Amino acid sequence: MSTDMNDPVEIRLRDGLRDRWYAVCPSNWVKAKPISLKRLGTEIALWRDGSGKVHALEDRCPHRGAHLSQGQILGDMLKCPYHGVEVRCDGVAVAVPGSPGCKLEGSRATRNFPTMEHEGAIFVYNGSQYTANPPEFKMPVELTDDETYSRFLCYMEWKCDYRYVLDNVVDPMHGTFLHKQSHAMYQGDISAKFELDDTDAGFVFAKKGQKDVNFDWSEFGDTGGQWVKLEIPYPKTGGPGSGFIIIAMATPIAPNLCGVYFWRVRKVPRGWARDTWRFLYRDRLEARHWHVVEQDRVLLEELAPNANDPKLEHLYDHDQGVVRLRREMRKMAKAQVEGA
Ligand code: FES
Ligand SMILES: [Fe+2]
Structure with missing residues (x-):
């Protein structure tokens, strides 16, 4: 920055x-x-x-x-x-x-x-001028398809720039290190090759040849609003349904304070399977997830305000997602400022 x-x-x-x-x-x-x-x-x-x-x-x-x-x-x-x-x-x-x-x-x-x-x-x-009919926010399907997905919103305020939160969720590799003691993230190689693929409205950043083992990929989307999606496999004790999906959004509050929205989602059909997951989540899984997210919060809040200064960072291969995201954001901001 x-x-x-x-x-x-x-x-x-x-x-x-x-x-x-x-x-x-x-x-x-x-x-x-x-x-x-x-x-x-x-x-x-x-x-x-x-x-x-x-x-x-x-x-x-x-x-x-x-x-x-x-x-x-x-x-x-x-x-x-x-x-x-x-x-x-x-x-x-x-x-x-x-x-x-x-x-x-x-x-x-x-x-x-x-x-x-x-x-x-x-x-x-957040319109740049008056608008009576803003464009639609086409949210990821995990937030709109109630038949297929079930979710809990978890809201937090973190004392850091909202861009640190976005950088963090497009950085799958931190799972293997920061969260290595956590329930579903102890497996997988500590070094990995990544690939970046364009989507219609963003990109997917994924480990090559490793899927469904750890936090192995994340997707950034800009579809009327910005979000990041990621999925972490549940252990066998996690009950029925897909892996643990997170749809993340972050909103600036002040220069070093932001609102963090994590929808914790699972692909699980209505009925006993969904009821089981929702019970398990409240009863056991939620506490573990909070524990993991605390590791992120503590780390990000302690980062220096200039941690993302390009003159001070030394980025490497795993940071391609971060680099791409920042480049896109800067490009959009520049276009807005110059077009104003
Ligand atoms: S009416 Fe006077 S400040 Fe609002
Ligand atoms: Fe994390």
Whole structure:
């Protein structure tokens, strides 16, 4: 990465690429009252209307900057507590009670964030300009096909740059070392050759000639939002179904803080097999998974803020996934900044 904090490309990367969907919090964080979250380099107010639908706006009143989230919900609008300006979820100041007919009234002066809820999380679309109809987030099938897959969302906040989390999940080789004592990752060669293959919307980075032994591959996708998929085999005691699939997403909160979303998924048909897995997961497997993920958290939180400075790193063959991901991200950020 460039460590130049005046570099607009670096700033765009730090705050999150635009024109994509990002998970911003678990669904149950937004209840009866509006909440304010720092995400994606800005403060966002989130609330639910009477029907339970979530809405989001930049948490800043267009009049004099009060937090709209401290105000009152009026359906799909928030009423500012300071002087009563009413801002609709599309960013338009619909009413200015202190000065009816003024220029602010009817103008779109607040940044809007289209929202959706899926699989236990709230997502916002980080548009570079106003959009009423953002493109669809085509999520991996593991998050959409309920007949075939079952899942648990695990949400964490880690004190590190969100890019460290992405780098970590496109680095299958760390499983053999960092997680070597773990239930399913003690097997496999400690050195391996890798190959990188393009997909329609990203790439797969995989060990050559070793599959279903350890953490052997990961896939990056950019399909309206960005995600990484990986699969780790379960031991025989893991019960029915496929290997342990993780769909990972990461959202910037602050320069060295991020939201981490791991959907822990298993391909397991509805019925007794799924019930067995869900029971086993809660009863035994979840604690082991937390143990593994703690190893990642501790390691990443302790990494220096400039750990990914290309002048200081010495990358080798296993890091091709990391290199490719960073190159793609930088290219996208550069295109956005230059196109702006
Ligand atoms: S600051 Fe919101 S109405 Fe004045
Ligand atoms: Fe890990």
